[in-house]
Amino acid sequence: MPSFSVRVLTLLCLALAACAATAATAVPPPPPLAAKGWVLLDAASGRILAGQNDTERLEPASLTKLMTSYVVFHALREGKLRLEQEITVSEHAWRVGGATSDGSTSYLPVHSQVKVVDAVQGMIVQSGNDATIALAEAIAGTEQTFAVLMNQYAQQLGLKGTHWTNSAGLPDAQHYTTARDIAILSAALVREFPEYYKWFSQREFTYNKIRQFNRNGLLDRDPTVDGIKTGHTEAAGYCLATSALRDGMRLVSVVMGTASPKAREDATETLLGWGYSFYETKRLYSAQQRVGQAHVYKVGEPVALVVHGDLYGTAARGELAGSRAELWLNPRLVAPLAANTPVGRLRVTVGGATLTEVPVYPAAAVAPGGLFRRLIDSIRLWFA
Numbered sequence: 001m002p003s004f005s006v007r008v009l010t011l012l013c014l015a016l017a018a019c020a021a022t023a024a025t026a027v028p029p030p031p032p033l034a035a036k037g038w039v040l041l042d043a044a045s046g047r048i049l050a051g052q053n054d055t056e057r058l059e060p061a062s063l064t065k066l067m068t069s070y071v072v073f074h075a076l077r078e079g080k081l082r083l084e085q086e087i088t089v090s091e092h093a094w095r096v097g098g099a100t101s102d103g104s105t106s107y108l109p110v111h112s113q114v115k116v117v118d119a120v121q122g123m124i125v126q127s128g129n130d131a132t133i134a135l136a137e138a139i140a141g142t143e144q145t146f147a148v149l150m151n152q153y154a155q156q157l158g159l160k161g162t163h164w165t166n167s168a169g170l171p172d173a174q175h176y177t178t179a180r181d182i183a184i185l186s187a188a189l190v191r192e193f194p195e196y197y198k199w200f201s202q203r204e205f206t207y208n209k210i211r212q213f214n215r216n217g218l219l220d221r222d223p224t225v226d227g228i229k230t231g232h233t234e235a236a237g238y239c240l241a242t243s244a245l246r247d248g249m250r251l252v253s254v255v256m257g258t259a260s261p262k263a264r265e266d267a268t269e270t271l272l273g274w275g276y277s278f279y280e281t282k283r284l285y286s287a288q289q290r291v292g293q294a295h296v297y298k299v300g301e302p303v304a305l306v307v308h309g310d311l312y313g314t315a316a317r318g319e320l321a322g323s324r325a326e327l328w329l330n331p332r333l334v335a336p337l338a339a340n341t342p343v344g345r346l347r348v349t350v351g352g353a354t355l356t357e358v359p360v361y362p363a364a365a366v367a368p369g370g371l372f373r374r375l376i377d378s379i380r381l382w383f384a
Contacts, residue, residue, distance in 0.1 A: 033255060035257050035264070035267055036056070036257025037056050037179040038253070039051035039180050040183075040272075042251060049279055051179065059235050060176065061233040062127045062168070062232065064177075064231070065123055065124070065231075066185050066228065068136060070193075071149050072120060072139065074153070084116070084117065085116050087116060090137055097133060105128050106119075106122030132168045146167050157188055161176070161181050164177075171236075186229075189228070197226075201226040202214060215261070227242070228242060228252075238261055239255065242272070249280065253271045279314055280317045280320065281312055283310055284325070285310070286310055287308060287310050291360055296335050297332065297380065299335045303337075304363040304364075306360065307346060308340075313348055325348050327360065328344050328345050335368040336367055338365055339364055342361055343360060
């Protein structure tokens, strides 16, 4: 790390570490799954626990609606869309929504008005293409323009193997994603929009006297599963992105390209069981928790350092008891420093291997000291 001091300035035992580390659980290889691509991710730490073909470009089918939901939720939060607002079902939304052979429609009449809250539930619970396109057009005017927004948000999230051309997930040679990208997107939905995430666990939805059911069978099979989305086309196979919460640990799994709805559910259940059996996640530091201090030129007292967000670690069961944290600081820190200026990095290791690494910041803005302190340190900087 050439931008940092080559010397470890501080070595800390994490608050959760025991005096003597317990023996870690041996982790066997993940179970074989009959899917084109799959991945298992811890939502809090972002660690990929296992995967196969998880960066291979695959057809997403209705998993696309996760990104559409992400854009819609942003529009709701920013006030560009309101839940009680009525939007129009265009002929394009009606024709595409009613033309699918897998029943992915909310049965919205052409040119009708539908409340955003109903369209969102139609998109998420029933996977209605008509509701999805109506929402896209309400936000961006056309579905093509909405796809531009989808790609912009994908880039912001760091989805490296993804490109969208439509909001609903209809087949297109330039419409693709990866299992890993869907897992990252799913975790972002859970983390950023808890007020809207509830719809992903909704079992059924009735609109215009038509009762519609969620196709995610794991919502009934596993009480710890609270989302998130199914997908299917003939070319894509049966896909499922799942989020489960057990004892405070949230795992996100994505399986793509299985042979049947039961196959995607069985594969997901097996993958989640493996992850929860052999891994654990703990919060290592809380947001704004002090992690050390640093000498800053032109300031009389050491400056307290913090992490800006909660820092989580995921490792094999028992390994976190022996974790260590190393604080690496940038050389020649000089006041003034803003509170959002990174001044180094906190690296957490387990058994000598890096588990996670995040920037550290001053606990508050650092102003220069008095005239004498500034003069003395200016001279010291000549020799630093």
